[in-house]
Amino acid sequence: MKTINLTESTVRDLNQALHDQARDLREREWLVTHPDGKHNLAVGINEALSIDIQGHAGYYCAGMNQKASVTVHGNVGVGVAENMMSGMVRVKGSASQSAGATAHGGLLVIEGDAGARCGISMKGVDIVVGGSIGHMSCFMAQAGRLVVCGDAGDALGDSLYETRIYVKGSVKSLGSDCIEKEMRAEHLEELAELLNRAGFDEDPASFKRYGSARQLYNFKVDNASAY
Amino acid sequence: MCGIVGLYLKNPALESRLGELFEPMLLAMTGRGPDSAGFAIYGDEVNEGWVKLTLQSGEVEYDWKTLMGELEGCLGCSLDWFRNASAAVLKVNADEAMVRAALKTLAPDVRVMSAGRSIEILKGMGLPAEIAERFSLAGMKGSHIIGHTRMATESAVTMEGSHPFSTGDDLCLVHNGSLSNHFRLRQELERHGIGFETENDTEVAAGYLTWRLQQGDSLQQALDHALEDLDGFFTFAIGTRDGFAVIRDPIACKPAILAETDDYVAMASEYQALASLPGIDKAKVWEPEPATLYVWEKKAV
Numbered sequence: 001m002k003t004i005n006l007t008e009s010t011v012r013d014l015n016q017a018l019h020d021q022a023r024d025l026r027e028r029e030w031l032v033t034h035p036d037g038k039h040n041l042a043v044g045i046n047e048a049l050s051i052d053i054q055g056h057a058g059y060y061c062a063g064m065n066q067k068a069s070v071t072v073h074g075n076v077g078v079g080v081a082e083n084m085m086s087g088m089v090r091v092k093g094s095a096s097q098s099a100g101a102t103a104h105g106g107l108l109v110i111e112g113d114a115g116a117r118c119g120i121s122m123k124g125v126d127i128v129v130g131g132s133i134g135h136m137s138c139f140m141a142q143a144g145r146l147v148v149c150g151d152a153g154d155a156l157g158d159s160l161y162e163t164r165i166y167v168k169g170s171v172k173s174l175g176s177d178c179i180e181k182e183m184r185a186e187h188l189e190e191l192a193e194l195l196n197r198a199g200f201d202e203d204p205a206s207f208k209r210y211g212s213a214r215q216l217y218n219f220k221v222d223n224a225s226a227y
Numbered sequence: 228m229c230g231i232v233g234l235y236l237k238n239p240a241l242e243s244r245l246g247e248l249f250e251p252m253l254l255a256m257t258g259r260g261p262d263s264a265g266f267a268i269y270g271d272e273v274n275e276g277w278v279k280l281t282l283q284s285g286e287v288e289y290d291w292k293t294l295m296g297e298l299e300g301c302l303g304c305s306l307d308w309f310r311n312a313s314a315a316v317l318k319v320n321a322d323e324a325m326v327r328a329a330l331k332t333l334a335p336d337v338r339v340m341s342a343g344r345s346i347e348i349l350k351g352m353g354l355p356a357e358i359a360e361r362f363s364l365a366g367m368k369g370s371h372i373i374g375h376t377r378m379a380t381e382s383a384v385t386m387e388g389s390h391p392f393s394t395g396d397d398l399c400l401v402h403n404g405s406l407s408n409h410f411r412l413r414q415e416l417e418r419h420g421i422g423f424e425t426e427n428d429t430e431v432a433a434g435y436l437t438w439r440l441q442q443g444d445s446l447q448q449a450l451d452h453a454l455e456d457l458d459g460f461f462t463f464a465i466g467t468r469d470g471f472a473v474i475r476d477p478i479a480c481k482p483a484i485l486a487e488t489d490d491y492v493a494m495a496s497e498y499q500a501l502a503s504l505p506g507i508d509k510a511k512v513w514e515p516e517p518a519t520l521y522v523w524e525k526k527a528v
Contacts, residue, residue, distance in 0.1 A: 037498030056498050056512070075512055077498060078482065096482065096514060115514055116479055134479070135517065 001029040022046040062089045081108045109198045128198035160212040177216040229403040230256025230496045233373040233464045238490040246367030253374045255500040260376025263389035264358040265350020267399040270369025272345040278323045281340040281347045291315045301329040312361045343397030350389040373466045375401040382426040392433035397468035402429040404460035404481045470524030479517035486510040
């Protein structure tokens with residue numbers, strides 16, 4: 001295991017060392033100490049590395065991740081795992097707003113709470129939150145799954161496309177075109193699998209499913225004359 | 228952008244180290260606001276009946292001694308005062324309105340930054356490190372302090388346009404964000420007799436709070452009204468004589484993070500401004516909810 005202490009190395013040194021592994025893999029396991037809320041830690045990785053960040057991270061931590069497994073032993077700022085393509089990002093603490101924004105793939109696990117706009121415009125990532133999420137989460141979310149073991153804030157799933165949302169607790173309000181849907185056997189199955197991968201011991205039957213009413217994003221031929 | 232930071236000490240044993248603990252917090256927010264910086268520090272309280280004013284002049288070598296001599300003659304009482312770089316802190320056993328009127332006559336170019344029994348507002352153009360150095364922040368003592376690093380978006384970079392803004396006796400405001408209805412609101416407030424010195428949107432928010440408090444609102448009521456009447460983005464930190472308050476607009480685009488230990492409550496735009504505080508690794512760290520008022524005071528609001 002290689003250790004990078006961010007009181008001695010810069011964030012650029014760290015990210016360069018991680019990027020170098022995609023060309024010439026010499027070290028799979030990395031430990032980052034003294035992150036002290038610095039931004040852009042472990043971004044743009046393109047190799048199956050395992051990275052532990054010991055402390056709180058700032059904005060865009062593990063953004064654009066591919067293949068790597070990143071664990072933050074603390075809280076993260078805005079946009080953790082934004083635009084992630086694959087791999088896994090686990091936050092042991094809580095996340096600020098826009099967690100997993102626009103992410104295409106992989107698994108984002110937040111053991112604490114996530115702030116506003118969690119999963120905004122997500123495009124295929126799976127997000128599992130142990131606590132609660134803030135307002136406008138899954139705004140214009142297109143694909144992937146969001147699981148929330150706590151409560152959801154205002155306007156959940158506003159202008160939703162095809163992301164499936166599972167919430168155990170209360171939903172303060174649903175956004176435009178987001179509705180509660182029937183929980184069928186295949187949904188219980190996929191939820192059980194997601195909770196299992198995230199390491200949460202929750203009963204899938206205690207969740208409700210929310211999704212798109214599909215009234216906003218489909219072009220209605222009846223309206224053609226309006227254009 | 229802009230960065231805001233605040234530190235409220237629960238443990239009085241740390242009061243001699245307030246400036247030293249706060250300076251790295253302010254400097255950590257340089258990236259969010261390199262244009263100008265400022266802070267409002269609370270401490271060195273004057274007795275009841277006295278008033279403490281922080282004055283600023285555009286001239287670095289301003290002749291405060293002559294002004295204070297003239298002011299003593301005008302008010303007919305002795306003054307306690309000291310210079311701090313381009314500012315002067317004046318303590319006087321007299322009516323605040325009389326002191327302000329005398330200052331206006333004697334030195335119309337001198338600006339009153341703050342008034343109260345405890346507050347001192349010190350601010351100016353330049354990097355946060357330059358402002359901290361200029362006013363010898365690291366050596367300052369006190370019970371609590373809020374600060375601001377500015378990246379100007381709405382109005383000119385000037386000393387007057389930098390934060391904190393006074394909102395009344397021992398009250399001040401720092402702001403991260405931008406208000407969209409400040410022009411109309413300024414006109415309304417001017418009709419209520421609130422004066423403005425800059426084109427700055429935050430000064431309008433400060434003037435709004437001043438007006439609400441003059442109308443008899445508590446701080447809580449004034450901020451509840453602010454949530455209705457201010458349109459735009461804001462995270463505010465508000466300094467009071469006994470503590471500080473934090474509030475974010477309902478959309479909560481502008482960041483804020485809070486940390487609490489047995490020794491202090493701290494707030495900042497970003498966690499990296501809190502990383503230098505002692506015991507932060509054991510602190511309770513969380514984000515304030517939108518449209519929710521958080522207050523820490525020695526007494527109730």
